[in-house]
Amino acid sequence: MFVIAHLSDPHLDGTPEAQDRLRRVTAYVRSFTRPVDVVLVTGDLADHGTEYAEVAAELAAFDVPVLVLPGNHDLSEPFRAGLTAYVDSPGAGHPVHQVRDVGGARFVLLDTTVPGEDHGELAAESLGWLDGVLSEPTDGPVFVAFHHPPVGLHAPAIDQWLLRDAAPFAAVLRRHPVTALFAGHLHNGVATTFADLPLLLAPGIRSAVPLPFEPAAAQGLLDPTAPPGLALHLHTPDAAVVTKFVHLP
Ligand SMILES: [Fe+2]
Ligand SMILES: [Fe+2]
Incomplete structure (x- = not known):
């Protein structure tokens, strides 16, 4: 099993609040009697795009x-500069695309950000890069992750900032054997x-976005009192990915 x-x-x-919420999740993952095979963080690591020394210290x-x-x-x-121990992406600047192999599994990490904007896009060059990467043969599962x-x-309020123009992205994914998609945001x-692939989104560590009919929606876009959480994806060959969503007390 790959976890x-x-x-x-x-x-x-x-802030201590943000640090404490991440540390509760980290401590929970580290408490397992069987180590996870990999930790994946799908974006919005630094709230202002500057706090990477703090991010690196926590990931350590x-x-x-x-x-x-x-x-x-x-x-x-x-x-890139603050997370050199964790980022392996050719080139410089934007976008920060990566292909990482861990324990027989391939992770294609896409940068869906648009500098200065909150919504996401994948430019034609990025889709061409993805098409090429997914064409490379590999024996294990292939996971595609993005924000x-x-x-x-x-x-x-949040749905206005999704990935736009998603049809060409779907067309590329449909051409290749992909196991599952992971995202955040x-x-x-x-x-x-x-x-036609599983798309699995992890809970937000910093806060949650309530549905419009949930009581917390009366407070606004974000519910900072919602418990931090994570997703655990379990993969075994020739079987569907099983996901458990965990919300910490
Ligand atoms: Fe976020
Ligand atoms: Fe986001």
Whole structure:
């Protein structure tokens, strides 16, 4: 069994509150009697795109491989420069695309950010790069991870910042054997599909976005009192990915 601890949206900002919420998740993952095979963080690591020394210090608590990709709160250059131990992306600046092999599994980490914007896009060059990467043969599962989901939460305030123009992305994914898709940005544990593939979104560590009919929606876009959480994805060959969403007390 291959176990992925999927974290998202810690939004570290130098405050004890943000740090404590991430540390609760980290401590939970580290308490397992069987180590996870990899930790994946799907974006919005630094709330202002500057707090990467703090991010790196927190990620150092894991003694398993850690994969990271940027969200709309991250900035490409500081992200690369501050997380050199965790980022392996050719070139410089934006976008920060990566291909990482961990324990026989391939992770294609896409940068869906648009500098200066909160919504996501994948330019034609990025889709061409993805098409080429997914054409390379590999024996194990192939996971494609990114920050902006192309499917919303039925919460208008956040759904305006999804991945736009998703049809060409779906067309590329449909041409290749992909196991599952992982994303963040919605600050909620969500299971849906995209391009006929499982699309699994990790809960937000920093906060949650309530559905419009949930009581917390009366407080506004974000519910900072919602418990931090994560997703655990379990993969075994020739079987469907099983996901458990965990919300910590
Ligand atoms: Fe976020
Ligand atoms: Fe985001």
